[in-house]
Amino acid sequence: MEVIKLVNIWYKYPGANDYALKNINLVFEDSKIYFINGPNGAGKTTLLLIIAGLIEPVRGEVIFRGKPLKQQLPIARRYFGLLFQNPEHMLFNPTVYDEIAYVLRQLNSDEEEIRERVHETIKCLGLEKTILNKYTYMLSYGEKKLVALAAILSYEPDILLLDEPFTNLSLKYLDKIKKIISNYKSNGKTVIVAGHEQEFQHEEIDEIILLENGEVIDHIVYSGS
Ligand SMILES: Nc1ncnc2c1ncn2[C@@H]1O[C@H](COP(=O)(O)OP(=O)(O)OP(=O)(O)O)[C@@H](O)[C@H]1O
Numbered sequence: 001m002e003v004i005k006l007v008n009i010w011y012k013y014p015g016a017n018d019y020a021l022k023n024i025n026l027v028f029e030d031s032k033i034y035f036i037n038g039p040n041g042a043g044k045t046t047l048l049l050i051i052a053g054l055i056e057p058v059r060g061e062v063i064f065r066g067k068p069l070k071q072q073l074p075i076a077r078r079y080f081g082l083l084f085q086n087p088e089h090m091l092f093n094p095t096v097y098d099e100i101a102y103v104l105r106q107l108n109s110d111e112e113e114i115r116e117r118v119h120e121t122i123k124c125l126g127l128e129k130t131i132l133n134k135y136t137y138m139l140s141y142g143e144k145k146l147v148a149l150a151a152i153l154s155y156e157p158d159i160l161l162l163d164e165p166f167t168n169l170s171l172k173y174l175d176k177i178k179k180i181i182s183n184y185k186s187n188g189k190t191v192i193v194a195g196h197e198q199e200f201q202h203e204e205i206d207e208i209i210l211l212e213n214g215e216v217i218d219h220i221v222y223s224g225s
Helices: 044-051 075-079 096-106 111-125 129-133 141-153 171-186
Strands: 002-011 021-029 032-037 059-064 080-083 159-163 190-195 207-212 215-221
Touching: 002 044, 021 032, 021 044, 021 190, 021 215, 032 044, 032 171, 044 080, 044 159, 044 190, 075 080, 080 141, 096 111, 096 129, 096 141, 111 129, 111 141, 111 171, 141 171, 159 171, 171 190
Parallel strands: 032 190, 032 207, 080 159, 159 190
Antiparallel strands: 002 021, 002 059, 207 215
16 A cells, blocks of 8 residues: 655755655555665665655655655654664664663653663564663664664654665664564555665665766566565
8 A cells, every 4th residue: 555655756855956856756655664775875764754744856756655744744754764874863862771762761651651662672682681771872883873773763653764774784684684674564554664785675675776977777666575
């Protein structure tokens, strides 16, 4: 079932000469994993920001569950979870526990429920409980990435948007994240991953969208998905 539809999307950063996205038309469905591939500067991050409603297209429309996304903001934000390329841009709470609990607290869950969710989430990522009391600024880059991801997974968004999630992570965590992604798909959710490399095997994903210079230059839909 269609979850997000991008209709004739154009985007130009303020002051930029060229469009970062040009005439993008794509449909994202539930229970599917999408891989946005393309070289540096192709427009992958910009596309994720548009989908999440964090920037508005200069032309075109993002349709979320059949209606324009912009009419559903800010409430619709709780359905999106965007992992930024640089985790430094996401961590703003003093401790790891507070960081992972942050959105749950915004959603008015009770503290006992929050504690359970926080512990479940770090277990699912294979992180030690001791990390919860650490200060986020003291973590390694890879740990920051995992904590930023945990903070998103804790509120179980319906659409998971991951910008280069595998860079600077050891193999152990890479496998964990792949498992989480595939569980997300099994639970009927949508996962959109941006990356440079061909980080997935074909059997792990449903569609590859190749971007170059702000345009979709190839779109591969694997059969049987
Ligand atoms: N804040 C900004 N202001 C002006 N131009 C920008 C800004 N952010 C990105 N751009 C430009 O928009 C284009 C698309 O950038 P984007 O970050 O979406 O590409 P990307 O495919 O994610 O690249 P990378 O793989 O290097 O992260 C690039 O030409 C980039 O220079």
